[in-house]
Amino acid sequence: MRPPLSLALAAALAACARPPAPIIIDEGRRTEYVSDQEAERRAREALEDIQRRVDSGDLPKIQFRFDSDEITPESYETLDLIARIVLSNQHLKIFALAHCDSVGTSEYNQDLSERRASSVKAFLVQHGVPPPSVRYRGFGFSRPMADNATEEGRARNRRVEFRITTREWGAIY
Secondary structure (H helix, E strand, O other), X not given: OOOOXXXXXHHHHHHHHOOOOOEEEEOOOEEEEOXXXXXXXXXXXXXXXXXXXXXXXXXXXXXXXXXXXXXXXXHHHHHXXXXXXXXXXXXXXXXXXXXXXXXXXXXXXXHHHHHHHHHHHHHHHHOOOOHHHEEEEEOOOOOOOOOOOOHHHHHHHXXXXXXXXXXXXXXXX
16 A cells, blocks of 8 residues: 555655755764764763863863963864864854953953953864854853962863854854
């Protein structure tokens, strides 16, 4: 028994209406087709892995010259890995969020963190990430993760965090 023509036509139209799945190239070994949701999940896991490696000392923390927005060369390895994550899927977008410690005024640290976040975007763009795929924001010392009373705490507060998404920027704001 053949299905009704309207059912077959509806199935054919539904199949045509879906956009093609994005492509992820896995370390150059194979090409795989995955959904945007799966691509975002994998990218988040990869970013978490990079953060674990930074925390354990296996990868350098993203750092800047003292009182500057100039990224130090030892940070390039970590930023290169982050660029590769974003480049693995044309639908991925990344937010770079820079933070400072509490030494200096609030206004100064806000400006410094914004310039540092901008430098991270510039690095990613220079390494092939399309400019519309990167947004950045500086938070000054408004979101500490440790006590600014100690050098160790201040060092933990000087950081760059990343958020990844496949959503359109307009849906995020």
